[in-house]
Amino acid sequence: MTKRIVVVGGDATGMSAASTALRHAPDGDLEVVVLERGHYTSYSACGIPYWIAGDVGDRDELIARSPEQHREAGIDVRMRTEATAIDVEERTVSVRGVDDGDSYELGYDELVIATGAVPTVPPLEGADAEGIFGVQSLEQGEEIVKDLGAGDRRRAVVVGAGYIGVEMAEAMVSRGLETTILDMAPEPFTQVDPDMGALIREAMEGMGITVRTGTSVDGFDVGEDGRVRAVRAGDTVLPADIVIMGLGVKPNVALAAEAGLTIGESGGIATDVRMQAAPGVWAGGDCAEVRHRLSGKGVHIALGTHANKHGRIIGTNIAGGYGAFPGVIGTAISKVCSLEIARTGLGEREASAAGFGYVTASVESTTTAGYWPGAELMTVKLLAEQRTGRLLGAQIVGRAGSAKRIDVFATAIWNAMTVEQMTFMDLSYAPPFSPVWDAVLVAARKAAKEVQAAVPASPV
Amino acid sequence: MTKRIVVVGGDATGMSAASTALRHAPDGDLEVVVLERGHYTSYSACGIPYWIAGDVGDRDELIARSPEQHREAGIDVRMRTEATAIDVEERTVSVRGVDDGDSYELGYDELVIATGAVPTVPPLEGADAEGIFGVQSLEQGEEIVKDLGAGDRRRAVVVGAGYIGVEMAEAMVSRGLETTILDMAPEPFTQVDPDMGALIREAMEGMGITVRTGTSVDGFDVGEDGRVRAVRAGDTVLPADIVIMGLGVKPNVALAAEAGLTIGESGGIATDVRMQAAPGVWAGGDCAEVRHRLSGKGVHIALGTHANKHGRIIGTNIAGGYGAFPGVIGTAISKVCSLEIARTGLGEREASAAGFGYVTASVESTTTAGYWPGAELMTVKLLAEQRTGRLLGAQIVGRAGSAKRIDVFATAIWNAMTVEQMTFMDLSYAPPFSPVWDAVLVAARKAAKEVQAAVPASPV
Numbered sequence: 001m002t003k004r005i006v007v008v009g010g011d012a013t014g015m016s017a018a019s020t021a022l023r024h025a026p027d028g029d030l031e032v033v034v035l036e037r038g039h040y041t042s043y044s045a046c047g048i049p050y051w052i053a054g055d056v057g058d059r060d061e062l063i064a065r066s067p068e069q070h071r072e073a074g075i076d077v078r079m080r081t082e083a084t085a086i087d088v089e090e091r092t093v094s095v096r097g098v099d100d101g102d103s104y105e106l107g108y109d110e111l112v113i114a115t116g117a118v119p120t121v122p123p124l125e126g127a128d129a130e131g132i133f134g135v136q137s138l139e140q141g142e143e144i145v146k147d148l149g150a151g152d153r154r155r156a157v158v159v160g161a162g163y164i165g166v167e168m169a170e171a172m173v174s175r176g177l178e179t180t181i182l183d184m185a186p187e188p189f190t191q192v193d194p195d196m197g198a199l200i201r202e203a204m205e206g207m208g209i210t211v212r213t214g215t216s217v218d219g220f221d222v223g224e225d226g227r228v229r230a231v232r233a234g235d236t237v238l239p240a241d242i243v244i245m246g247l248g249v250k251p252n253v254a255l256a257a258e259a260g261l262t263i264g265e266s267g268g269i270a271t272d273v274r275m276q277a278a279p280g281v282w283a284g285g286d287c288a289e290v291r292h293r294l295s296g297k298g299v300h301i302a303l304g305t306h307a308n309k310h311g312r313i314i315g316t317n318i319a320g321g322y323g324a325f326p327g328v329i330g331t332a333i334s335k336v337c338s339l340e341i342a343r344t345g346l347g348e349r350e351a352s353a354a355g356f357g358y359v360t361a362s363v364e365s366t367t368t369a370g371y372w373p374g375a376e377l378m379t380v381k382l383l384a385e386q387r388t389g390r391l392l393g394a395q396i397v398g399r400a401g402s403a404k405r406i407d408v409f410a411t412a413i414w415n416a417m418t419v420e421q422m423t424f425m426d427l428s429y430a431p432p433f434s435p436v437w438d439a440v441l442v443a444a445r446k447a448a449k450e451v452q453a454a455v456p457a458s459p460v
Numbered sequence: 461m462t463k464r465i466v467v468v469g470g471d472a473t474g475m476s477a478a479s480t481a482l483r484h485a486p487d488g489d490l491e492v493v494v495l496e497r498g499h500y501t502s503y504s505a506c507g508i509p510y511w512i513a514g515d516v517g518d519r520d521e522l523i524a525r526s527p528e529q530h531r532e533a534g535i536d537v538r539m540r541t542e543a544t545a546i547d548v549e550e551r552t553v554s555v556r557g558v559d560d561g562d563s564y565e566l567g568y569d570e571l572v573i574a575t576g577a578v579p580t581v582p583p584l585e586g587a588d589a590e591g592i593f594g595v596q597s598l599e600q601g602e603e604i605v606k607d608l609g610a611g612d613r614r615r616a617v618v619v620g621a622g623y624i625g626v627e628m629a630e631a632m633v634s635r636g637l638e639t640t641i642l643d644m645a646p647e648p649f650t651q652v653d654p655d656m657g658a659l660i661r662e663a664m665e666g667m668g669i670t671v672r673t674g675t676s677v678d679g680f681d682v683g684e685d686g687r688v689r690a691v692r693a694g695d696t697v698l699p700a701d702i703v704i705m706g707l708g709v710k711p712n713v714a715l716a717a718e719a720g721l722t723i724g725e726s727g728g729i730a731t732d733v734r735m736q737a738a739p740g741v742w743a744g745g746d747c748a749e750v751r752h753r754l755s756g757k758g759v760h761i762a763l764g765t766h767a768n769k770h771g772r773i774i775g776t777n778i779a780g781g782y783g784a785f786p787g788v789i790g791t792a793i794s795k796v797c798s799l800e801i802a803r804t805g806l807g808e809r810e811a812s813a814a815g816f817g818y819v820t821a822s823v824e825s826t827t828t829a830g831y832w833p834g835a836e837l838m839t840v841k842l843l844a845e846q847r848t849g850r851l852l853g854a855q856i857v858g859r860a861g862s863a864k865r866i867d868v869f870a871t872a873i874w875n876a877m878t879v880e881q882m883t884f885m886d887l888s889y890a891p892p893f894s895p896v897w898d899a900v901l902v903a904a905r906k907a908a909k910e911v912q913a914a915v916p917a918s919p920v
Contacts, residue, residue: 012896047829047891056891061831163890293886304896305889313884326884333888342888369507371521401861407887407900408867414885415875424773424786425874426753427867428793428802429765431507431516436472436764440867 002031005318006093006108008083008255010036011043012307013285013314014114015065018075020315030319032075033106037082037098040138041067046304048141049164052148053171059145062138086111086259088278110280110318113256113269114311117249117286117302126220131228132243135164147242154178157231157240159217161188165246166200166336169209172244173337180210180238182231187213189341191332192395193348195362196341196381199397203339212236249302251287264289266300273324275314282318284310284325291327294346294392294413295354301328330393331410333403340403344410345393346383357386359454361419361447365439367401369431378402380443382409382419389418389451394443408440419447462491465778466553466568468543468715470496471503472767473745473774474574475525478535480775490779492535493566497542497558500598501527506764508601509624512608513631519605522598546571546719548738570740570778573716573729574771577709577746577762586680591688592703595624607702614638617691617700619677621648625706626660626796629669632704633797640670640698642691647673649801651792652855653808655822656801656841659857663799672696709762711747724749726760733784735774742778744770744785751787754806754852754873755814761788791870793863800863804870805853806843817846819914821879821907825899827861829891838862840903842869842879849878849911854903868900879907 005021007014018032034041042065050056067077078095084103085094093111096103119134121127133144147153156172158165161183172179181188181204187197188204188211201211212233220243221230231238251268253261261277264270268289269277277283285307289298306328313323331344351358362381368374378398385392394409396402412422422444429436437445465481467474478492494501502525510516527537538555544563545554553571556563579594581587593604607613616632618625621643632639641648641664647657648664648671661671672693681690681697691698711728713721721737724730728749729737737743745767749758766788773783791804811818822841828834838858845852854869856862872882882904889896897905 044829044831044891044896046889046896047831050832050891055833056831057833303889305887305898308896309884326881327886329886331886331888333890333893335890335892340893344886344888369504371504371507371516372510373515373517401864404861404864404888404893405867407865407898408871410886410888411868411871411875411877415871415877417871417875421786424769425871426787426789426791426804427765427870428791428804428864429506429763430793430795431504431510432795433793433800433864436504436506436768438765438867 002028003109004107005030005032005110005112006106007032007034007112007114008093009114009116010034010041010077011045011114011116011285012304013311014112015042015070016308016311017112017114017282017284017314017318018070019073020312021318022074024316024319024321034070034075034077035081035083035095036077036079038137038139039079041065041070041077043138044304045137048135048138049167049171051141052144052168053174059138059142083255086255088259088261088281091280108280110282112314113277113281113283113287114285115252115255115287118252119245119249120247121245122247124217124219126222126228129220129222129228130226131241132220132245134245135168136249144244148175153241155239155241156180156244157182157238158244158246159231160246160248161211161213162191162246162248163332163334166204166334168244168246169204170336173207173209177242180212182212182215182217182233184216185213191347192341192343192397193381196379196395196397199379200336200339200341204336207337249286251289251300253287256283256287264298266298268298268300270298274317275310275325276317282314284314290325293327293329295350297354299328299330301330303332329410329413331406333406335403338399340396340398340400342396342403342406343394344406345391345413347393347395348383351383351392356392358383358392359386359447359450361443361450363439363443363446365442366435367398368433369435372431374432376400376402378439380439382443382447384419384447384451386451386454389420389448391417391419391422405440419444419451423448462488463569464491464493464567465570465572466566467492467494467572467574468553469574469576470494470501470537471505471574471576471745472764473771474572475502475530476768476771477572477574477742477744477774477778478530479533480772481778482534484776484779484781494530494535494537495541495543495555496537496539498597498599499539501525501530501537503598504764505596505598508595508598509627509631511601512604512628513634519598519602543715546715548719548721548741551740568740570742572774573737573741573743573747574745575712575715575747578712579705579709580707581705582707584677584679586682586688589680589682589688590686591701592680592705594705595628596709604704608635613701615699615701616640616704617642617698618704618706619691620706620708621671621673622651622706622708623792623794626664627794628704628706629664630796633667633669640672642672642675642677642693644676645673652801652803652857653841656839656855656857659839660796660799660801664796667797709746711760713747716743716747724758726758728758728760730758734777735770735785736777742774744774750785753787753789755810757814759788761790763792789870789873791866793866795863798859800856800858800860802856802863802866803854804866805851805873807853807855808843811843811852816852818843818852819846819907819910821903821910823899823903823906825902826895827858828893829895832891834892836860836862838899840899842903842907844879844907844911846911846914849880849908851877851879851882865900879904879911883908
């Protein structure tokens with residue numbers, strides 16, 4: 001008997017689930033319908049800033065697979081089509097055409113909710129003016145590219161100095177705009193600790209980006225033509241020809257919440273380890289909550305790599321296999337021009353919030369032997385649990401060739417290694433690739449010393 | 461009471477042991493004497509090929525610390541001075557000046573043997589001709605640089621396609637010489653499996669290096685001036701203006717063996733986990749044997765990073781602290797021009813020799829998102845233990861930005877991870893740094909499939 005799978009959302013999680021399920025299920029066993037509100041499927045949202053910057057030449061390069069390609073693979077992709085309601089008892093979805101308004105009901109045996117995230121938009125005066133853009137979808141990316149070419153754009157203001165913010169600041173600078181980036185926090189990029197954020201500020205300023213921290217946006221000045229003229233922040237008025245909003249995202253759970261599904265502490269849809277939200281209902285990607293392996297808490301991390309993993313796990317389960325998501329540890333990487341930034345595990349604020357006592361250690365090192373002509377500097381900061389010495393977090397800020405080392409720390413955290421255990425690990429060495437003591441080992445050694453030096457705060 | 465530490469050999473292990481001991485011991489507690497046969501201390505032998513290639517501008521950049529600098533730190537460094545015998549009962553060393561022949565006895569409380577390795581030199585006709593060089597010491601590097609500048613050198617033959625061989629082939633090509641590299645094995649670089657070696661051959665040929673495998677050197681034709689003219693290999697005569705011998709090294713244990721110390725199965729000096737060879741006698745670096753964490757066997761791996769670790773551990777122990785070497789897993793990395801090569805754990809031959817049943821998986825991937833302009837190709841091969849799925853080995857051959865990923869596999873092996881456990885690890889992703897599924901994850905997934913697919917060979 002053919003089972004019908006309905007997938008709501010045709011990007012990473014949705015299409016990956018659809019493809020995986022179809023690939024693993026016996027022929028004719030599954031009918032897969034995908035509902036996608038937008039114009040595109042399976043595209044790299046993470047690539048949008050680089051396309052805007054001009055690093056990626058063509059929009060289509062960001063599209064891994066078009067609706068037509070998915071249809072050729074046997075998936076019934078319905079574009080510009082949205083789900084307006086889910087009945088988890090009756091196992092039906094209410095469907096509506098975005099352009100034509102045509103509505104119908106669709107029964108399902110298994111439902112995949114992959115509705116992604118929506119940008120955080122504070123209710124600011126003038127926020128709906130022309131020239132103010134989010135960077136969530138390929139459509140928004142297209143609008144920005146079009147807008148930049150449509151007139152004299154000399155001054156860009158980027159609101160929010162997180163991942164999207166710093167990447168968009170780079171994009172604006174690459175396109176020759178005078179660029180200011182704003183953030184409420186004392187230092188940019190609060191995904192790392194303030195001492196590491198200060199290094200990012202310094203580097204960004206060196207690239208000609210104006211960094212204004214401790215700055216809340218109060219609203220936007222809008223011209224008579226309806227276009228943004230300036231960003232207002234307290235007494236400061238920052239003239240702007242274009243404004244990029246990068247205040248982060250929140251899970252898009254309206255549909256799931258109305259259907260009575262459980263929304264977790266992070267605001268994302270709660271699921272079990274197999275990404276099942278309710279019998280016959282699966283959820284993954286930017287709309288879902290995942291478990292943090294260190295804090296044990298439910299967290300929401302919008303990231304393409306998780307979304308793809310979720311899709312594969314959901315597809316495997318739907319096809320009758322077994323897939324389980326082991327959780328996250330908050331690994332992420334980014335760059336601003338030649339500066340690389342990476343983190344994994346918990347930062348100081350997060351470690352405290354989770355109740356951990358910890359010590360920190362920061363070291364400066366080089367990407368290669370110091371005498372190698374391409375040697376680049378990097379700073380590595382570690383957090384280790386007090387007394388046990390377990391590695392809790394790592395942060396890297398450095399130049400080309402530094403940040404991917406975060407994966408070594410991620411693997412160490414994944415295995416609950418102590419910094420002491422890491423000190424003499426057999427990592428690769430040759431002069432063009434690392435100093436004789438790789439930065440990972442130097443940082444681990446310093447952290448191990450700090451663990452030993454820390455006087456236990458508890459009586460045992 | 462002041463204790464006297466005598467260190468035989470003033471490079472990585474010896475000087476690191478001396479410095480660490482002195483730094484950690486109370487003032488005046490230790491007298492440290494270092495005997496060094498050569499002209500230099502604490503230099504990067506691994507950097508010699510790059511200096512010859514011209515990547516590193518000056519010889520002195522390879523010297524981390526000169527004898528004078530060590531003396532300023534309070535170490536009694538005696539250059540051009542060798543140990544000719546050790547009496548472990550009486551705790552004395554017989555010492556001789558290399559240039560003046562002056563001899564004396566030196567008592568010790570603790571002795572560090574850090575005599576390094578000596579090149580493997582087969583007894584070939586003409587092997588002592590002028591123009592034939594090893595690349596073991598800074599002195600030999602100097603001879604090569606001098607020789608290359610001393611006449612018309614157009615054709616280089618490199619004997620042995622291991623680490624030193626491929627690095628020296630790059631150096632010769634970089635200096636504009638017509639370069640041929642020879643090896644007995646069917647593919648170059650037997651530190652990786654033949655299928656990966658074939659990729660290296662292909663890349664080296666693409667760089668204009670002539671690769672002759674399955675080729676044993678029978679001898680050298682020598683001109684009347686005493687200089688090498690050609691390399692003879694069977695019926696083939698390869699004209700050569702300069703010949704580089706890169707047939708590997710063996711531990712330099714003559715002194716230790718004569719003193720009655722135990723030589724291990726690998727030919728290196730056997731030690732306990734603290735690197736102690738006998739009461740009051742320590743050994744480390746290229747002359748010592750270390751334990752392989754996977755095979756459990758004693759192995760000899762001449763590598764600067766291990767030598768430095770050993771030195772630190774020995775110094776810590778001598779100063780009254782506790783240091784233990786946790787063993788190796790055979791991690792190494794190298795490059796030939798733009799090609800990067802890395803390996804960790806066991807290759808197929810080693811896995812079989814250790815008795816492991818295993819499956820393999822090879823994948824091709826890119827260093828960044830496929831659409832990123834700097835995307836480079838790489839091949840990753842994994843070995844996983846049959847049935848258990850434990851990762852046994854990893855090999856990477858690829859272009860710029862690929863090989864350092866070996867450290868993630870090394871960390872996974874260090875923690876006895878299965879490839880299945882690696883499949884959904886939280887590794888860093890952003891388009892300039894990796895595809896949405898990093899090569900590590902793609903390879904782990906393919907290997908996990910192979911583990912599942914393999915029919916158990918045993919009845920349980």
